Amino acid sequence: MDFDRYDRIRPIRWQDRRLSLLDQRKLPFVVEYLDCADSHAVAQAIRDLVVRGAPAIGISAAFGVVLAGEGIAAANGAQALVAMDPAIAELNASRPTAVNLMWAIARMRAALAAAGGDWREVIEREALAIEREDLAANRHMGRLGAELIAPGSGVLTHCNTGSLATAGFGTALGVIRAGVALERIDRVYASETRPWLQGARLTVWELLQDGIPATLIADAAGAHLMKTGAVQWLVVGADRICANGDTANKIGTYHHAIAARHHGVKVMVVAPSSTVDMATATGADIHIEERDGAELLAVAGTRTVAEGITAFNPVFDVTPAGLIDAIVTERGVILAPDAARMAAVFGTG
Numbered sequence: 001m002d003f004d005r006y007d008r009i010r011p012i013r014w015q016d017r018r019l020s021l022l023d024q025r026k027l028p029f030v031v032e033y034l035d036c037a038d039s040h041a042v043a044q045a046i047r048d049l050v051v052r053g054a055p056a057i058g059i060s061a062a063f064g065v066v067l068a069g070e071g072i073a074a075a076n077g078a079q080a081l082v083a084m085d086p087a088i089a090e091l092n093a094s095r096p097t098a099v100n101l102m103w104a105i106a107r108m109r110a111a112l113a114a115a116g117g118d119w120r121e122v123i124e125r126e127a128l129a130i131e132r133e134d135l136a137a138n139r140h141m142g143r144l145g146a147e148l149i150a151p152g153s154g155v156l157t158h159c160n161t162g163s164l165a166t167a168g169f170g171t172a173l174g175v176i177r178a179g180v181a182l183e184r185i186d187r188v189y190a191s192e193t194r195p196w197l198q199g200a201r202l203t204v205w206e207l208l209q210d211g212i213p214a215t216l217i218a219d220a221a222g223a224h225l226m227k228t229g230a231v232q233w234l235v236v237g238a239d240r241i242c243a244n245g246d247t248a249n250k251i252g253t254y255h256h257a258i259a260a261r262h263h264g265v266k267v268m269v270v271a272p273s274s275t276v277d278m279a280t281a282t283g284a285d286i287h288i289e290e291r292d293g294a295e296l297l298a299v300a301g302t303r304t305v306a307e308g309i310t311a312f313n314p315v316f317d318v319t320p321a322g323l324i325d326a327i328v329t330e331r332g333v334i335l336a337p338d339a340a341r342m343a344a345v346f347g348t349g
């Protein structure tokens with residue numbers, strides 16, 4: 001498959017030891033990169049959703065660690081780690097649910113701790129490796145996931161899991177790209193993903209760049225769409241996959257998965273192994289991020305709700321493993337995931 005044909009968008013640019021992030025708050029109408037001068041600016045960009053999507057957050061934070069090393073005088077990595085600790089801790093805490101963030105920070109810490117006098121180069125190489133490996137994983141998962149889909153199928157996806165959310169190509173959207181290229185997928189539906197509209201603002205825009213026709217639906221139209229028989233698979237990404245296969249993803253994934261089971265639509269979760277958290281036993285143990293209720297009270301900056309109303313804004317939910325037909329990672333496909341099947345691939349954490 002001609003991956004380069006599909007691989008044009010890059011949310012993260014690292015050039016001459018400078019980081020710039022495609023400002024996803026402004027898409028689809030303004031394509032603008034934001035320079036991050038230091039690690040604090042990277043943490044702020046993650047908090048503010050300039051960059052979002054589990055793998056992209058992890059990669060950005062890894063480059064944030066490299067920036068945290070600027071201006072630090074240390075003879076070796078262990079000394080640098082002590083000096084950089086507050087900045088690294090800030091990056092680690094910038095969002096709570098996507099485990100790729102903590103995974104990337106742990107990997108950067110380990111590389112730094114083991115480094116000698118060349119620690120600056122060591123951590124830059126590590127961040128670049130994290131980015132490179134993510135892209136390779138996505139391309140591999142794209143084919144693995146697409147092969148599960150019968151020719152002539154329709155798919156529904158939720159949130160944005162594409163190039164914008166990763167180093168490139170995407171996870172669930174990578175499967176959709178591969179599935180279209182391999183002529184298995186005929187119809188692509190994306191739900192708008194209230195309140196931040198990752199589906200409406202990002203996913204269908206990405207697909208448009210690739211010339212892949214997609215149809216937008218309201219989040220609440222998912223069950224009805226499934227009832228019409230238009231889709232055979234719900235294909236989504238993940239922010240954290242627990243040891244028993246329970247999966248946290250963008251709010252609304254859970255209700256799509258319940259509707260999918262009711263209508264005989266299969267559910268595929270696509271995520272790199274950096275999203276797997278074998279140290280978290282079940283979904284009940286996941287910290288679900290709650291964002292400012294103001295995100296629900298306005299649309300595109302215009303208030304739509306009467307003053308005096310408060311809003312509850314959890315931005316992720318947990319789909320129990322029992323509703324998932326396949327988890328696709330770069331290490332292979334786990335059908336009907338449960339604790340034993342997860343442990344067979346990922347060990348016991």
Ligand code: MRU
Nearest residue numbers: 052053054159161165237238250
């Ligand atoms: O709040 P976001 O936009 O960071 O949430 C993103 C999602 O929930 C994605 O589905 C998930 O991170 C997988 S991205 C490959």
